[in-house]
Structure formats: structure tokens, C-alpha cells
Amino acid sequence: MTERRSGNRGNTNQRFICGVIEGFYGRPWTLDQRKDLYTKLARFGMDTYVYAPKDDYKHRAYWREMYTVEEGDHLTALITAAKSEGIKFVYALSPGLDMCYSSAKEVNLLKKKLDQIVQFGCEAFALLFDDIESEMNEQDKEMFKSFAFAQVSVSNQIYEHLSQPECFLFCPTQYCASRAIPDVRNSEYLNTIGEKLAPGIDIFWTGPKVISRIISVESIEEISEVLHRPPVIWDNLHANDYDQKRLFLGPYSGRVPELIPKLRGVITNPNCEYGANFVAIHSLAQWSRCKIDGKKFLDAESESADIRLEKDVASSRATSTITLYGDEGADDRDEVYIPRRALKRSVIEWLSEFRRSKSMWGPITKPQPSGMSPISLSSFTPNQTKEGQNQDELSYKSPPAMELKPIDSSDTVEVHFRSPADSPHSAEELPSSKSSGILGPATPLSLVSQGSLEGMDVNSGPVSPAQKDEPMQEPDVVSFMAVEEETAKESRLKSIPEVDTGPVDSTRSIPSPPYISNQMITDLPPSNSEFEITVEDIFLLCDLFYLPFEHGTEGLKLLQEFSWLKQNSHLLNEGHKGKGASSPSREVREWHDRASRFDEMSRALNRLFTRLTYINNRELLYDLYPYVWDMRGVVSLLNAYVKWLGKCLGGKGLIGHGLWIGMDSWRWNGFNKSSNESFVTGEEEPWVFRGGLATDLQRLLPIESNSDLFLHKSPDVVTRQVYTIRPYLPSEEQAVYNLCNKMWKDSGNPDITEQYPELLGDKMIGPFVTLSPEFCFVVEDNSSIVGYAVAALDGANLWKKSMIAWAPEMQRKYNLPVSEVEHKTIIEDIIKEMHQPQQTSPVEMRGSFSSPIHVSLLNSVCDQSVPKRLVTCVIAALRGHGSSGCYVELKKSDLPAIEFYCRLGFNEISGLDTENTTYFGRHF
The missing domain is CATH 3.40.630.30 (Gcn5-related N-acetyltransferase (GNAT))
Known part of the structure; x- marks a missing residue:
């Protein structure tokens, strides 16, 4: 994927725009990260980068302010770096929060601001009117017939002032079908934009929703007719700024390649964590080169994880035989797009990124805005749940009588739910006055050239199909827990231990560990050692943090296996009635087989976690560590519960009168059939379902309203220490x-x-x-x-x-x-x-x-x-x-x-x- 695309197959007059928009809420990317992005975009055959970080206050909240000389130098460096890679740098400005459209002074300020950007070498621009109030002030009402006329007037003036640049983008206030009033076809706002906006200005569109599960050909044909031009998709599929527990590492999906001839382009607005976006960008690049939707060759793949979870044991076992990548037997032509195959190709290339030498110091902090409230439009009020709270806010004050032992350097300490994250958002977050960087306190966060000085917060493989076959085989089966006592000591020495990690809450030591430089743990194992991360590890990582509306194959297996083990744990008691301990029933043997399988999946996640701490790319580690730390803790917690079921029920048959209370917790704890269908179909925005796979797994535990026990402060530093609960x-x-x-x-x-x-x-x-x-x-x-x-x-x-x-x-x-x-x-x-x-x-x-x-x-x-x-x-x-x-x-x-x-x-x-x-x- 090194050659550059020369044009769009469906439109010979204009290039198909394909690239990345930095349009999320939260800490912007660094100068070095953006330069690295330009290199990758060029390598993947993509051509556009849109600069629109919500937390650059001179981009949005204080759009009237001119950039200083130092800030201008940084923007110039970015624009020059993009041009050197053949990437179009689009500077976006968001004046809609408080602009008076009828004021000539305001319009002149806008022109002056963009004239300054022209001096930096920029040749492409965008005006964004997303996430703003839709009511005009009194002065504007006297001048303009409607809000749409006001925005069109200003945008057309700016477009002419800049001499009709080849690339000029416009983001409407009604940027998706769910915000069109009353609907797309009958929206006075959208129709006015389509009729009055200059034909040379392209228009952003996010699809049916802010975050769209599927964007259909029919929906694009409809909006194109209304706008009198094909839209540029602002795609929030991988945006995660609305949920601090979710990261999206799955492939570009839900958009058939047949859309390409009907679009002006696609720009992805990905995860806040720069290093976590390789798959999102690489798979979009693959998609942009395809003509045929390959999912019709893999009907089973299009079935949602949550629908599968509802199925019987037979279907569950059929699912377990799916191969690692899930693309065997499909059309192998490059023009056919198959998401799982795209993921496979992306993961193989991503492996080299884990091996790049990149340093990182300081505490780990997640980039998402803290305490950000969901979309504030009156037309939508998503459910607020405790799981949605920011874990980083849940720090505790240490007891006065406690002292924390100094951390031994030999321990190599680097030391478990949204407001829309995408562009189109409504919450405002002004940058922190503490933004560190050489530009001083007045510098927009997004322009600080911190390089690698900025802290970032976020099995040898899966169980083989052979291991899943014949769970009721006749040979004698030793109980899963029966060997625990004999092998406890040996397992501690030979295998990577289980469960939780992070900062502490112990009875005698509560304080968090002191700040320790990440340099303490840059000691790396010999090449090809057991600690070197593999393609299988990365594929597992992607499956655990897949997409907003579906879980990956391995994540689905975790849900299925634990759900089955919990719902069928009564077999342990019934299977021992009237039988000797040496002669378990076939049902009991199956239960222990599947418990062992779940244990192996938990160990695979532990191996991934440990190997991740050894990677050369410490910047990438900082991005991924908080998420893997939390997921590993959740899965290990469930594994401890499974072991307890095997020991308690299998050993003594202790079934209390309330053991099965709330057993169907997938539903009783907030995921009823109606909400489950909404999750699967994309009827609701994904911030309604907070927490991702980790939270879905937690819901399966029979503890009802004790969600406070799942709120953990993210680690400040990285540690390889793993604690096992059993x-x-x-x-x-x-x-x-x-x-x-x-x-x-x-x-x-x-x-x-x-x-x-x-x-x-x-x-x-x-x-x-x-x-x-x-x-x-x-x-x-x-x-x-x-x-x-x-x-x-x-x-x-x-x-x-x-x-x-x-x-x-x-x-x-x-x-x-x-x-x-x-x-x-x-x-x-x-x-x-x-x-x-x-x-x-x-x-x-x-x-x-x-x-x-x-x-x-x-x-x-x-x-x-x-x-x-x-x-x-x-x-x-x-x-x-x-x-x-x-x-x-x-x-x-x-x-x-x-x-x-x-x-x-x-x-x-x-x-x-x-x-x-x-x-x-x-x-x-």
C-alpha cells in the first residue's frame, strides 16, 4: 500500500478525499504525532488531514484571537510537513459558538484570522458549525431569514475572499439524519444549505447518527439530493472521546465500498489516543481501494456479538470454530472489502509499530475530557449511569496513619462509562491553563511541540478449535478445581499470574505509588523471547476493543463462555448427586472443560498485558495500558468467580436458596432485550451503552447495584506486577x-x-x-x-x-x-x-x-x-x-x-x- 491513488474511480473530475480529521474533544495530538500521521497517510495512499481539535481554544472558543509568532511557526511546520508528504492540510475554524453573522466586524475578523493561516502556507480550509445553538441572536434575525441563510452568507463570503480554494469544507449544524428537523428530505435548514451554499464548497455529513453503525447507499443518495452535491463523510465510527473505558481497534465497517462513487470523500475522526488509530486508518485506506462489499461472502460475520450471545449452546460452539482471522473461504480479490481480512492485514503491519523505539515519561493520563457531559441537545438525553463516571476522578485521600513502602526499582514499576466524542458534539471543554510546552500558557494545546514528553492515558493466542471439540469425551476428567491445590505453588512459578493491577486500596496501605519515571522499565527482553508481543496478541487486543456496536470474536467468546458457565453451574451439583467424586457426569466434565477454556482465555489476556509492558514503543504503551489493565482485571475477576463456582458447587454442592437470583444478569442488570436490540442495530448512539466489553462482562456478575466496586482510578505509572484473586x-x-x-x-x-x-x-x-x-x-x-x-x-x-x-x-x-x-x-x-x-x-x-x-x-x-x-x-x-x-x-x-x-x-x-x-x- 505504498503507491498513491490518482483519483476516484467513480468521479473522474475530482479526487476522492480520504484521510483523518483531528476533531475530537480532549488533549490534542502532538507535533511529532501529526508528522508521523502524515507519513502514514502517504504510505497508505490517503491524501487529507483536517486540523480541528476542539481543545485548541483558538480554533473554537477564542476563534477571533490571532496566533502568536511561535504558534504560527508551529502551524507552518505542520503545514510544511504535510506538503512534503503530499498530504493536504485543511485548517478548520469553528466560529459558531458566539459569532454574530450579521456583523461586518465579525466577518472581517474571520477573514483576518484565515488570512493569517494563508500566510503559514495553508491552501485548504473548513468552517465548522457543529455542536452550537441553533437560534440566532436578535441582530441576526433582523438580517437573515434563517440560521441556514446566516451560515451560508458567511461561508460564501469567506470562500470568495480566499479566492475559491480547491478544497473548502463546511460542517452544518444538522450534520446527521437524527438531527435533521423534521427529517433529511424536509429539513428547511439542509435544503437551504444545499441550494444556497456555493457549489465549490463540500459538505460534511456523519450519516444516520452522530456515530453511525451503518451508512447505506440509499441514505447517501437522499442527502446528496438535498445538498445538491455528494457529501464528505465525517466518520465517528472510531471516536472514543465520550467514554473513558472504550477504545476502538476494530476495522472500518458498516460502509459498503459501493458508496465510494456516490461520495466526495471519507474523513475518519478516530480515537483520542493517537497510537491506537493504526487499524482505523489502515483499514479505511483498504476500504477506499475496494469496489465490492465482501460481507455477503461471510454472512456469519455480520451477525452481531450480542445476537450470538442470545443463541443456544450449539450456536455458541459453532462460533468457537471460527478461525483466527475469519476470512478463509471468502473472495480473496483486493477489490473485495472484508472487515476481518482488513483487520488481519492492519494488525500484521501494526506489529512493527510496537517494535519502534519511542520514549515516554511522566504519569499516564487519558486524553479524553474529564467529566464531559453527553450531548446537550434537548432532543436527546442519553442515560447517565455510574459506569460512565470518569475513573480518574475517583482518587482517594490516604489515611493519615498509613505509610506506603518505597517501591523497589527491581519491581520495574512503570506503574477496573458519554458525551459525543466525534466532531459533532455539543459540550465545550476549554483547554487547561496547565498545558505544558515551550509556547507558554497562552499556547493552544494542539500546537505544543511536546514530542514524546507528553504522557498518554489508555496465549500465546486464542484457544484453538481443537481444544473446543468434544467437551463430553469419555476419558476420566479431573475437576478443574481439583488440581488447584496441588498445582498452586507450581503455577505461581511457571505461569503469568492472574487478575488485577493498578493503584491500591489495601487495608494497611492505601496511598497511590509515588511518581516513577517510565525509564525504570525500559529494560527489554531478548529478541524472540516469551515476552515479545505477537500478531496473535495484537489480534486479541483488537477483539477486546472492537467497535462501538459490536465485540470482536474473542470478546464474544468471553461473554459466551462466562454466561454459559454461570447459567449451567447447577450441573456441578446435580452431576454429583448419587455418584462418587471419581465418576463425574458428562455434564460436569463439559462444565470443567469450558471452565478450563475460560481460564486459558484469561491467561492469554495476562500474557498480552505482560508482553505489552515490554514493547519498545513506550508512547504506544501509554495509550493502550490503562485499557488493557482494566480489561485484564475484569476478566480475571470473572475467572476467579468461575473457579469459586467450580470449588464451591463442584466440591460441596452448596446451592443456596438464592444462588440463581438475577442469573440472567445480561438482562436484569440493565441490558434487557429492548436495549440489547438498540445496541445491536445502532438505533441509539453508543454513549447510551457505556463501558464497552469490560462493562458487559461485569454485568454478568450477580452483584446488582454494586457498580461502585467497578470504578477504579486508572494507573498513573506502569507496572508488570499482576495479582491473582482466587x-x-x-x-x-x-x-x-x-x-x-x-x-x-x-x-x-x-x-x-x-x-x-x-x-x-x-x-x-x-x-x-x-x-x-x-x-x-x-x-x-x-x-x-x-x-x-x-x-x-x-x-x-x-x-x-x-x-x-x-x-x-x-x-x-x-x-x-x-x-x-x-x-x-x-x-x-x-x-x-x-x-x-x-x-x-x-x-x-x-x-x-x-x-x-x-x-x-x-x-x-x-x-x-x-x-x-x-x-x-x-x-x-x-x-x-x-x-x-x-x-x-x-x-x-x-x-x-x-x-x-x-x-x-x-x-x-x-x-x-x-x-x-x-x-x-x-x-x-
């Missing part, structure tokens, strides 16, 4: 007891463990791991257990069992010291409590707060998401068995612990305090 195993009792001892000493308490090595464990968690092990979870890093959460379904029942079986045993085990021993007073106090246990459980706890819980992690766990994900596992387990709330007993003097539980969503329960004790609980 069910507790009986063989790990000593390890967990040792952890209690370590936490006791780390908190500054006297060391009593040499004399009584099991005293603290027996006191703090002994009853839980002995009498209620099925509700206990552990957290491990690469080498050892670093935290735990223990709980019981019914506190009153646990207390009764403890009085019968546990307390008498402890009283026999521990006698009060009769002679002088070191720290005798502390030891006596603990043993006295065991000899004089609480004689009754709080009656109030038997209602809404029925389940006792205790959570604790080492200070060294530098990941604020781990405690939340750990508590989420426990809540899912308890909720599945009918519990509706949990509680913890705390000493009033233990302020760090109180602070910790408050951050986990616990609130003080009034009326239960004693002189030294208080209770905190949370509903779920």
Missing part, C-alpha cells in the same frame, strides 16, 4: 496464618509470633477458614499470598458453630501464661478474648447485614483496585447464596482499618457500638 485452598492455612503474623508486625505491633505462631491466625481468621472456607479468597503475586478476604454466609450461624466447635478447641489450645513472658499483657488480652468470647451475635446483623467479612492485604500491594475486586468476589459469592449485606467488626481506635472499609463502600451501622467496638456494613 478461592482459598485448605492447604494454604499456614500461609494465610503467616500472613496474619506479618501484617501484625508490619503494623508496628510487638512480635509475639515466636511464642505463639498460630495465635493471631486463630483469633482473626481461624473460624472462617475452618467453618466457612467456601467464602474465603486469597490474593497472590508472582511468588506468595499477599492478601485475603474471609466471610461467612450467616454470622449468627457461624457464631453458633464457633461456640460449639471452635471456641472450646481454642480454649484447650491456649492457656493464660502463668509465668513472665515477653509482651505478656498483649498475649493475655488476646487469649482472654478467646476464653471469654462474645456470648451472642448482634441481633440486628441477622437482617440486612447477615454476613461477616474480614479483608486484609500487605502494605506492599501497590494496586488500589485489588481490594475492590477482592470484595467483589466475596459479594458475588454471598449474593449468589441469598445474602443481601455484609458487616465487619472494628475497633474504634483502628482508624486506618475504618478508612479502608469506608473506601470499599462500607458505612457505619448505628446503634451497635460498644465502648471499644463499632460495626460497618454494606448492602448488595
